[in-house]
Every structure is written in C-alpha cells, then in structure tokens.
Amino acid sequence: xxxxxxxxxxxxxxxxxxxxxxxxxxxxxxxxxxxxxxxxxxxxxxxxxxxxxxxxxxxxxxxxxxxxxxxxxxxxxxxxxxxxxxxxxxxxxxxxxxxxxxxxxxxxxxxxxxxxxxxxxxxxxxxxxxxxxxxxxxxxxxxxxxxxxxxxxxxxxxxxxxxxxxxxxxxxxxxxxxxxxxxxxxxxxxxxxxxxxxxxxxxxxxxxxxxxxxxxxxxxxxxxxxxxxxxxxxxxxxxxxxxxxxxxxxxxxxxxxxxxxxxxxxxxxxxxxxxxxxxx
Numbered sequence: 001x002x003x004x005x006x007x008x009x010x011x012x013x014x015x016x017x018x019x020x021x022x023x024x025x026x027x028x029x030x031x032x033x034x035x036x037x038x039x040x041x042x043x044x045x046x047x048x049x050x051x052x053x054x055x056x057x058x059x060x061x062x063x064x065x066x067x068x069x070x071x072x073x074x075x076x077x078x079x080x081x082x083x084x085x086x087x088x089x090x091x092x093x094x095x096x097x098x099x100x101x102x103x104x105x106x107x108x109x110x111x112x113x114x115x116x117x118x119x120x121x122x123x124x125x126x127x128x129x130x131x132x133x134x135x136x137x138x139x140x141x142x143x144x145x146x147x148x149x150x151x152x153x154x155x156x157x158x159x160x161x162x163x164x165x166x167x168x169x170x171x172x173x174x175x176x177x178x179x180x181x182x183x184x185x186x187x188x189x190x191x192x193x194x195x196x197x198x199x200x201x202x203x204x205x206x207x208x209x210x211x212x213x214x215x216x217x218x219x220x221x222x223x224x225x226x227x228x229x230x231x232x233x234x235x236x237x238x239x240x241x242x243x244x245x246x247x248x249x250x251x252x253x254x255x256x257x258x259x260x261x262x263x264x265x266x267x268x269x270x271x272x273x274x275x276x277x278x279x280x
Contacts, residue, residue: 007043007056016059017052040069061109067098075102118156120180123149125260126156128171128189130163145171150188150264168194172202184227186252186260188269191234196250199230229256231269 010033014026034044034053043056057063065072071094078088085103089096131144143163147156157175161167172195176182182203189195204222229252236244247269249257261269 015047015052016054017050020047020050022049061106075099076106079103118178121178122180124184125150125186147171147175165194168192169198172198176202183225186257187230189232191232199251200224203228224251228252231257233269
C-alpha cells in the first residue's frame with residue numbers, strides 16, 4: 001500500500017549524521033534509497049558521503065509516528081492554526097489523548113525549528129506583551145510573554161510561565177540572541193518594572209568607570225547607545241474600561257523613537273491597536 005502524501009525530492013534532503021562533512025547541506029551529499037517500509041512506504045536512505053543510514057523522517061515532526069501519516073498531518077494542520085485540543089479532536093476524529101500527545105510532539109519540533117531558523121534577524125523595532133491564559137485546564141494558569149516585529153508581525157520569541165522577573169529575563173535574553181544588531185533597536189513594552197531594570201544589562205554597552213587604588217570593585221555599569229530606545233505604554237483602567245494610556249520614555253532618546261514610529265507609520269507608540277486617550 002502506498003501513501004498519497006507527496007514525498008520531497010532527494011535533492012532537498014540532507015544527511016542527518018552530525019559527523020558527516022555534508023551534514024545539513026541539502027543537495028551536497030547524494031542520498032540513495034535503501035528500501036521503503038511501512039504502510040506509508042517511508043524511504044530508508046543512505047548517505048554516500050559517510051555511509052550513514054536513516055529514515056527520511058529523522059529529525060522531523062513525524063519521527064516515530066505511530067499513526068498513518070495523512071492522519072498525523074490532519075491533526076497538525078488545525079493545531080497550527082490555533083484550534084483547541086478538543087476542537088481538533090472533533091474535526092479530525094482521533095481521541096483527545098492522541099491530539100494532546102501530538103500537540104506536544106509538534107510543539108517541540110516547531111520550537112527547535114524556530115531556534116534554528118530565527119537567527120541574525122534584521123529587526124529594528126519590537127513590541128512586547130504578556131497575555132494571561134491556561135495550560136490544559138483552568139487549574140494551571142500561565143502567562144504568555146511574546147516579542148513581535150510590528151512591521152511583519154513575525155513572532156520573535158515566546159516564553160511561558162509565572163509573570164515575574166524570570167519570565168521577562170528569559171524573553172529579553174532569548175530575543176537579544178536572535179537579533180543581528182540588538183543595540184540598534186526600539187522596544188515598546190508595558191509598564192512591567194522588569195523591562196526597565198533588565199534592559200541596560202542585556203542590551204546596553206558595558207564600560208569600566210575610573211577606579212581608585214582602594215575599595216571593592218563596583219557592579220559593572222552599562223551605557224545605552226544612541227541607537228537603542230525603550231518606551232513603556234501603561235494602560236490606566238477603571239474596572240474594565242480603558243481610561244488613559246501613559247507613554248514614558250525609559251531609555252534612549254525621543255528622536256530615535258520618532259524615527260521608528262515614522263518607519264512604522266504610527267502616530268504614537270503602542271503594543272496594540274488601541275491608541276486613544278494618550279497622555280505623556
């Protein structure tokens with residue numbers, strides 16, 4: 001029995017042996033098909049460069065898949081669109097436990113793929129925000145902290161956990177590692193104090209102040225370069241009603257911030273589409 005799933009051409013695949021000279025270089029190490037196996041007729045490949053043999057699913061989201069390939073893809077597609085676990089189970093008919101297991105499997109693979117691909121990003125403006133939600137049940141409240149490129153809506157970094165300084169530090173540190181030039185950047189965040197205190201250390205330029213002949217060496221100070229700016233947008237609410245939005249420049253200059261706003265076509269800094277009631 002053959003599968004109707006289209007197989008990628010061998011030229012687009014690469015050796016998965018980390019010790020191979022052609023590791024990860026598609027089209028550079030000629031691969032041959034040793035055999036096909038299973039109901040899905042999965043190809044078992046050999047690298048002519050190093051002699052390693054492996055399944056074409058190795059290091060993919062379908063590695064060790066125990067259900068038919070087409071069914072696994074049907075489960076993954078609604079999950080990728082943001083459909084809930086129960087909604088995906090209703091749409092695709094697998095048991096909820098199967099959907100939950102594959103959501104975790106696909107999620108880990110997507111996380112590794114994002115880490116590999118989202119590097120040396122040429123991004124000059126980022127919006128930061130945190131959103132409250134739940135993990136599986138309402139007995140497990142969590143916060144999603146995200147950083148987004150407002151021009152392309154590309155999701156640069158996501159961190160999940162309690163809303164504290166550790167969560168914000170993971171978000172900032174991970175984002176800084178992905179950018180090509182983390183010091184040529186305008187950040188727009190909410191009023192969380194951790195952004196203000198952590199940004200100089202993670203994005204600033206360390207320098208050594210003049211030292212005397214005695215005394216304990218002080219904590220390393222950091223200078224904010226002219227190409228870096230940070231603005232906080234603090235929303236004031238009366239109950240559930242938004243009363244005003246206060247904008248405060250925390251680091252950098254208004255000139256650098258205005259440059260970013262002009263490039264985005266914004267009138268004022270914002271983390272969302274709600275930009276009325278602005279006070280400075």
